[in-house]
Each structure stands twice: as C-alpha cells, then as structure tokens.
Amino acid sequence: MKRISLHKKHSYLANVNKQLEILSNGIFQNGDLPKFKDKITLTNQFPLKPNKLEVLQINVGYMCNQVCSHCHVDAGPDRKEIMTKETMLQCLEVIKKTEAHTLDLTGGAPEMNPHFRWFIEEASKAGIKDFIVRSNLTIIVANKKYNDIPEFFKKHNIHVVSSMPHWTKDKTDKQRGDGVFNASLKALKMLNAIGYGVPNSSLKLDLVYNPSGAFLPGDQNALEKDFKKELLEGFNIHFHNLFSITNLPISRFLDYLIASENYEDYMYALVEAYNPEAVKNVMCTNTLSVSWDGWLYDCDFNQMLELKVASPVNHISKYNEDLLQNRKITISQHCYGCTAGAGSSCQGTVA
Ligand code: SF4
Numbered sequence: 001m002k003r004i005s006l007h008k009k010h011s012y013l014a015n016v017n018k019q020l021e022i023l024s025n026g027i028f029q030n031g032d033l034p035k036f037k038d039k040i041t042l043t044n045q046f047p048l049k050p051n052k053l054e055v056l057q058i059n060v061g062y063m064c065n066q067v068c069s070h071c072h073v074d075a076g077p078d079r080k081e082i083m084t085k086e087t088m089l090q091c092l093e094v095i096k097k098t099e100a101h102t103l104d105l106t107g108g109a110p111e112m113n114p115h116f117r118w119f120i121e122e123a124s125k126a127g128i129k130d131f132i133v134r135s136n137l138t139i140i141v142a143n144k145k146y147n148d149i150p151e152f153f154k155k156h157n158i159h160v161v162s163s164m165p166h167w168t169k170d171k172t173d174k175q176r177g178d179g180v181f182n183a184s185l186k187a188l189k190m191l192n193a194i195g196y197g198v199p200n201s202s203l204k205l206d207l208v209y210n211p212s213g214a215f216l217p218g219d220q221n222a223l224e225k226d227f228k229k230e231l232l233e234g235f236n237i238h239f240h241n242l243f244s245i246t247n248l249p250i251s252r253f254l255d256y257l258i259a260s261e262n263y264e265d266y267m268y269a270l271v272e273a274y275n276p277e278a279v280k281n282v283m284c285t286n287t288l289s290v291s292w293d294g295w296l297y298d299c300d301f302n303q304m305l306e307l308k309v310a311s312p313v314n315h316i317s318k319y320n321e322d323l324l325q326n327r328k329i330t331i332s333q334h335c336y337g338c339t340a341g342a343g344s345s346c347q348g349t350v351a
C-alpha cells in the first residue's frame with residue numbers, strides 16, 4: 001500500500017486540536033493517569049523553565065522523500081511547507097546575536113530545501129561552528145543532485161545524525177518504507193568513505209534508533225553495542241554513537257497507537273516509566289525550535305502540535321532572547337515520552 005501523510009489522507013489527526021484533545025481526555029480526564037503537569041508538580045518541577053540556550057533547532061520544511069510510519073512531523077513528498085530565503089535571513093540575524101552555540105537543522109529532509117546549502121554557508125560565516133543535520137540518509141542517493149551532500153557535510157564539519165531503526169532490512173523497511181534499508185547502507189558507505197563515523201574521526205556520524213511498535217526503547221548502550229557489531233560484521237559500516245529515542249504519542253505514531261488499539265497501554269507504560277531525573281534535562285530546557293514559517297516553539301514536538309512558546313515574542317522576526325528565556329515551557333501529556341526511563345531527546349537518553 002502506498003504510504004501517504006495524515007494530511008494527504010485528510011485524517012482527523014491532521015488537525016492538531018484533535019491530537020491535543022486525545023492527549024487531555026479519557027484516561028487523563030477521568031483521573032486514571034495523572035496529567036504531566038500534576039506529575040512534575042509532585043517533584044517541584046512545575047513550571048518547567050529553560051536553562052541556558054545552547055541549541056537553535058530549525059525545521060527548514062516538512063517535505064521528505066520518505067513517509068515513515070512513526071514520523072512525528074507527518075512529513076512526506078506531499079508536504080509543501082518549506083522555509084523561504086526571507087525567513088532564513090531572519091534566522092541569520094538571530095544566529096549573529098544568539099548565545100546558542102549549535103545550529104541543528106531538521107525537517108522533513110532538510111536537504112530538500114532549495115536554500116539548504118546557502119543557509120549553512122551563511123550561518124557558517126555568521127560564526128556557527130557546531131552544525132547538526134538530521135539527514136534521513138536515503139536523500140543522499142535519491143537523486144544525482146544530492147550525491148555530493150557528504151562532501152558538503154565534510155566541508156562544514158557537520159555532525160550528521162541519521163535514523164536507522166534496525167540492522168535488518170525487514171524491520172527498517174517496515175518502519176521507513178521499501179528500499180530504505182539498502183539506500184541507507186549505500187549512503188552510510190559514502191559517508192564512511194570520506195571519513196564520517198570511522199573510529200577516531202572528528203567527522204561525527206551518529207545513528208538514531210526508535211522502537212518500531214508500541215513499546216519503550218531498551219538500554220541505549222546495549223543497543224549501540226548490537227548495532228555496531230551487526231553493521232560492522234554484516235556490512236562493514238562504522239558509526240560513532242547510537243541515540244535511542246522514545247516515540248512520542250503524537251502525529252503518525254499516535255495514529256498507529258489508536259489504530260492498533262495500543263494507545264492506553266502505551267500511555268500507561270510511559271507514565272509508569274516516568275523518571276523525575278529525566279525532567280531536568282529534557283530537550284526544551286536548552287533548545288529553541290523554529291518552524292519553517294518562523295514561529296518559535298519549546299521543541300520540535302510542540303511545533304508539530306502547534307503549541308507556540310508562551311512568550312510575548314513568538315516569531316523569529318521579533319526574537320528577544322532575554323524575554324524568551326523567561327518563559328514557562330508549554331507541556332502536555334506527550335511530554336511523558338521525554339521523561340520515561342532514561343529519558344529521551346534528539347540526542348538520545350538524558351538521565
Ligand atoms: S525520514 Fe524523518 S522526516 Fe522523513 S518521513 Fe521519515 S521520520 Fe519523517
């Protein structure tokens with residue numbers, strides 16, 4: 001069956017208000033499970049406030065060459081939301097004056113934004129030293145015009161972070177689409193060939209694992225060991241670290257949970273695994289997320305739920321770091337996904 005986004009399907013879940021209703025009603029309304037706000041209040045962690053801003057995470061568009069089943073962005077080839085050069089210029093103004101040291105580019109497939117390379121060149125001139133690009137790997141081999149992306153990454157010493165749900169073809173293709181496993185291996189080999197991910201190389205290549213079903217990820221170190229062994233022995237592929245990420249109950253993963261009748265069990269599992277230590281380092285405490293159209297969010301997940309920052313300045317054109325750093329972080333029950341077990345963020349576990 002051809003995979004399409006919730007938007008293209010005209011699914012009721014393409015409306016974020018429906019997602020927020022589901023996350024606030026039922027088991028959370030009748031008191032079976034505590035709301036996230038009440039849970040963190042018990043350990044005096046409400047309201048959640050930002051610490052020092054370290055990372056500006058910019059989503060340059062929701063277009064993607066893949067349509068993965070768990071995607072929290074609901075990305076796909078049919079999504080036309082792409083950051084314009086004008087909005088990028090506004091971002092560059094902020095980059096020149098922000099305290100944040102890292103620019104983290106995500107999507108969709110960020111490489112599909114026609115201004116992607118220009119933006120990195122300009123951000124580099126503006127002083128950014130630490131770049132992260134969340135590349136889905138397959139884009140590198142999807143079309144000739146992307147084949148030199150590894151060299152471009154190398155030129156700017158970009159830290160590449162890529163999803164790879166498993167070391168087997170079946171499991172990877174089931175989650176990310178037919179042909180993704182082989183295309184990902186091809187791209188990983190291209191990256192390895194120029195030094196990415198090989199032992200002692202400063203060209204960082206990390207992989208991201210997220211579970212393929214309604215369960216929480218296992219131990220990150222153990223998973224990393226297994227991935228390293230299998231990818232090296234089976235395919236002679238190297239990478240540096242594996243980040244294990246919990247699927248948050250939003251967007252296409254929420255759709256999957258509801259369709260497979262796993263939603264309530266999954267929420268119980270997340271709440272049961274709640275770890276107050278993980279709350280201290282959730283991603284929203286050191287990151288600010290910018291959407292393709294310049295709105296500001298506490299994190300990429302809040303962006304997808306259209307929960308803008310609770311601040312008098314909520315657009316990149318009005319950016320004021322002092323005011324933004326004074327905000328309270330907007331939370332809801334999806335936040336349990338960041339605080340389960342060892343915690344979860346774009347950089348893996350946090351506790
Ligand atoms: S590659 Fe990433 S952005 Fe694209 S559909 Fe898959 S999870 Fe979503």
Ligand code: SF4
Binds near residue numbers: 299301332334
């Ligand atoms: S979902 Fe976003 S706002 Fe909620 S805890 Fe995670 S990073 Fe913070």
